[in-house]
Amino acid sequence: MIKHCQRLPLAIRVLGGLLTENYTVHYWKQVSENIGPHLHDNNSLNSILSLRFEELPGYLKHCFLYFAHFPEDYEIDIENLSYYWAADGILRYSDGETIQDVGESYIDELVRRSMVISERDNATSRFEKCCLHDLMRELCMSKAKEENFLSPSAHPQSLSVSQRFLTHDPYTLDVEREINNSKLLRILHVYKAEFEGRKLPNSIGKLIHLRYLNIEAAGFHIRAQCLDGDDRIECCNLEDLRGMARLKTLVIALRGGISLENLSASIGGLGRLENLTVDYYGAKGRQEWIILDFNNLRELSLSIKIMLSAQLQFPSRITRLSLEFCSLVEDPMPVLEKLSQLKFVTLGSHSFLGRRMVCSAGGFPQLHKLELFGLVELEEWIIEEGSMPVLHTLQIDGCKKLNKLPDGLQLITSLKKLTLRVMGNQWNERLSEGGEDYYKVQHIPSVSV
Numbered sequence: 001m002i003k004h005c006q007r008l009p010l011a012i013r014v015l016g017g018l019l020t021e022n023y024t025v026h027y028w029k030q031v032s033e034n035i036g037p038h039l040h041d042n043n044s045l046n047s048i049l050s051l052r053f054e055e056l057p058g059y060l061k062h063c064f065l066y067f068a069h070f071p072e073d074y075e076i077d078i079e080n081l082s083y084y085w086a087a088d089g090i091l092r093y094s095d096g097e098t099i100q101d102v103g104e105s106y107i108d109e110l111v112r113r114s115m116v117i118s119e120r121d122n123a124t125s126r127f128e129k130c131c132l133h134d135l136m137r138e139l140c141m142s143k144a145k146e147e148n149f150l151s152p153s154a155h156p157q158s159l160s161v162s163q164r165f166l167t168h169d170p171y172t173l174d175v176e177r178e179i180n181n182s183k184l185l186r187i188l189h190v191y192k193a194e195f196e197g198r199k200l201p202n203s204i205g206k207l208i209h210l211r212y213l214n215i216e217a218a219g220f221h222i223r224a225q226c227l228d229g230d231d232r233i234e235c236c237n238l239e240d241l242r243g244m245a246r247l248k249t250l251v252i253a254l255r256g257g258i259s260l261e262n263l264s265a266s267i268g269g270l271g272r273l274e275n276l277t278v279d280y281y282g283a284k285g286r287q288e289w290i291i292l293d294f295n296n297l298r299e300l301s302l303s304i305k306i307m308l309s310a311q312l313q314f315p316s317r318i319t320r321l322s323l324e325f326c327s328l329v330e331d332p333m334p335v336l337e338k339l340s341q342l343k344f345v346t347l348g349s350h351s352f353l354g355r356r357m358v359c360s361a362g363g364f365p366q367l368h369k370l371e372l373f374g375l376v377e378l379e380e381w382i383i384e385e386g387s388m389p390v391l392h393t394l395q396i397d398g399c400k401k402l403n404k405l406p407d408g409l410q411l412i413t414s415l416k417k418l419t420l421r422v423m424g425n426q427w428n429e430r431l432s433e434g435g436e437d438y439y440k441v442q443h444i445p446s447v448s449v
Contacts, residue, residue, distance in 0.1 A: 013114040049139045052113060062090045063106050064115055067132050068144035075129045078107055078118070080189065080214070083249070087187050087212035098275070098299060098320065099249070183207070189214040214251070248272055253279035268293060277301040302326060303348075317341055324348030331356065337363025337387070349374030349398075359408070361386035369393040377401060383408025390414050397421040404430075410440045417446040 056064065063085060070076055082103025085091035093102045107127045110116040118130035132140060143149070185207050247270050252263070263280070267273070273294045280303070292300070297315040301322040314321070319341050323332070331354055336345065343366055352375050361384040364370075369392060372378070378399050383406040391412050396402070400423060409415070418441055420427050427449050430437040441447050 046139070049135060050143075052115065053139060053143060056113070056115075059090065059092075060106065060109055060113075064110060064140060065144050065147065065149045066090065067116075067137070067140050068149060072134075072137060073131065075131050078103060078127050078130055081130070082106075083212055083214075084187050084189075184209055186210060187212040249275040251277040251279075270294065272296055275299040278304055280304040314339055320344040322346040322348060323351040326351045328352045329354055331358060333357055333359050333363065340365055342366060343368045345369070346371040346373065347375060351375070353377050355379045355401075356382075358382045358384070359387040359406075360384050364388045364391070367391055369395075371395045372397070372399055374398045375402075379403060381406045383412070385411050388412055393417045393419075395419045395421075396423065398423070400424055405437045405440050407440060410443065413443060415444050417448075418444050419448045421449075423449070 053061065053064065066081075066085065066088075067076070079100055082091060082099050085103060085106070086093070086099045091099065091102055091106065093099055104127050107116060107118055107130055111118050111127070111130075115136060116130050117133055118127045120126060121128045186209050188207065188210060189212070250267065250270065250273060252267075263278070267276070271294070274296055276292075276294065276297060276299070278301070292314055294315050295317065297318055299320040300315070300318055301324075303324040303326075305325070305327050314335070316339065318339055321336065321339070321342060321344070323346070325348070327350055332347070332352055336342065337360060342364060345364075345367060348371075355377055357375075357378060357380070359382065363384075364387060367388050368390060370388070372395070374397070376398070379401045381402060385408060387408065389412070391414055394409075394415060394417070396419070398421070402423070420431075429435050431441055431447060431449055432438060433442075
């Protein structure tokens with residue numbers, strides 16, 4: 001079999017992956033017979049790669065062909081790619097799943113099949129970026145043309161304008177003209193753009209087939225997604241969000257010029273919203289209220305100075321929460337631990353500025369993963385018995401004033417993975433056998449410092 005691979009590591013990995021899927025002699029002979037006829041026309045390599053493509057499940061074939069839209073050697077953001085797939089109907093997800101998680105699982109399958117190049121980020125353990133090997137790109141382009149898939153890009157800095165449009169530089173392409181020439185556009189992603197008067201082109205509102213909009217411009221960033229076939233995105237400015245009742249995903253990044261009260265009013269009517277991200281840097285040192293009245297919200301990410309108290313009502317069905325730069329002075333745990341469906345919580349850089357944090361008995365009943373990043377003032381953390389009963393993964397990063405792990409950690413028997421990073425050299429000794437904190441972590445299968 002190896003002689004078919006022309007000594008190319010990629011071909012060997014691909015062929016090896018094919019053979020490990022089925023160890024029967026019949027299957028191996030079938031693979032050999034499919035490749036054999038091409039040995040004498042120097043086409044065995046293409047046959048191996050092509051056979052790998054043909055063996056893909058239907059949904060992964062479409063995912064792979066989608067890479068034909070991107071320029072050669074282009075490094076693709078996997079989160080954005082997941083939203084593209086969802087908007088085009090390639091990615092399917094159900095209750096309890098997120099677009100990002102399903103998209104990452106697709107990438108994982110393609111990576112394991114050596115179809116796509118990507119590595120997990122050390123800090124997040126997630127795939128962040130991906131690209132294609134040159135030979136795989138040739139296969140992708142060939143199959144996309146053969147199957148009349150979406151047209152690949154001819155412009156070195158844009159995606160195919162037949163379906164989507166992307167620019168790295170506001171001066172390389174005429175956004176207004178390209179939009180006017182692309183009436184069937186389903187996905188529009190423009191970044192590093194400048195618009196006159198900080199207003200988006202009116203032509204965006206005329207794109208009746210648009211399902212995904214991501215605008216990153218000077219002073220603001222709006223990303224919106226609608227997955228319903230009977231609705232379309234009609235957002236041209238922040239105020240227009242009020243009429244987008246079927247919107248399911250929304251990302252907003254603002255650099256001043258609007259209060260949280262106005263922001264809350266603009267997004268308050270989005271009753272079907274499931275995923276909300278708000279990055280807001282206009283508070284100028286003061287904390288403000290934000291209203292989060294979304295019954296269907298599952299994921300929430302806030303990089304914003306907010307007032308957190310028992311009066312702040314987080315959506316009860318939320319499963320994933322990320323807070324960053326919130327500058328909270330009071331311990332957020334008494335509020336957050338009452339959200340009974342939370343499974344993933346990230347308290348990021350400067351989200352909490354206090355010295356003491358307490359996780360109470362009975363709190364976080366479904367929490368699966370907890371991440372604490374950059375809590376630079378945190379000195380004491382208490383975990384009471386019965387808190388976080390199903391916690392699987394705990395990551396603590398850059399909390400340098402934390403002088404010891406909570407005693408209650410030893411009571412969380414479900415914990416399988418503990419990671420500490422940028423915490424100081426003393427932690428290697430503290431967590432080693434015989435160290436001061438060893439008895440708290442000896443039950444955890446994977447401890448990394």
